[in-house]
């Protein structure tokens with residue numbers, strides 16, 4: 001791993017690294033926040049998945065998470081949102097597909113199937129790497145925003161025993177039924193929509209029956225003034241699916257808030273506390 005930067009904040013250290021990823025067959029960058037407690041003990045970790053157009057840097061610069069993470073003793077790991085080293089047709093033309101828009105799935109359609117394996121990267125490779133190199137326990141939780149909220153939900157719902165809790169801000173909750181998801185899934189997975197369902201939180205939640213004794217702690221904040229809410233996000237579909245299978249869900253509809261990091265920074269501390277309680 002190549003250390004790109006190291007910055008002290010709230011008595012902990014924010015570090016950015018570049019490394020060679022086997023999942024995406026190229027260089028990947030990620031950020032890790034190590035709270036002060038990590039100097040003397042192993043600490044639990046929250047993975048944060050960012051949204052469309054983001055890199056590993058949006059969250060670390062805008063969310064305002066480190067004061068609370070330092071207080072709790074919680075590490076935070078922020079991966080990039082797609083592979084970066086390729087130049088496929090249409091890869092860099094739009095904000096909602098290709099670079100910056102990996103959707104945290106494993107692509108099966110060429111040429112993206114060669115490198116766009118963000119699900120494997122986030123669920124397997126990155127945790128192995130950070131657990132080997134940093135004083136981090138094997139207790140993990142996951143959160144994210146918009147496309148990253150979708151990513152957090154599918155990672156946790158496909159691996160309910162691997163994560164202690166999942167939360168999301170304004171997630172794309174039913175991607176098989178919205179324009180962002182339809183565009184991405186067609187490009188990465190092809191036209192057979194039955195293959196899309198294993199990457200859709202609202203479809204996946206139905207598989208949880210019988211897998212967990214008490215359900216997976218699941219917490220969502222959604223701004224009511226979010227311009228993407230009706231067309232792209234559809235949290236009510238996930239809420240209904242959870243109710244159908246008896247999966248507890250806390251979905252808070254926050255009056256006046258939009259889709260931005262101003263919304264995330266308003267509630268991130270409550271999400272960190274939610275995860276820390278599940279991790280403790």
Ligand SMILES: N[C@@H](CCC(=O)N[C@@H](CSC=O)C(=O)NCC(=O)O)C(=O)O
Nearest residue numbers: 051052053054058095145146147148261
């Ligand atoms: N057209 C906009 C859309 C991009 C946008 O809103 N990106 C969000 C995530 S949306 C869903 O995944 C974001 O997090 N932006 C980065 C930020 O720092 O706010 C555009 O191109 O800006």
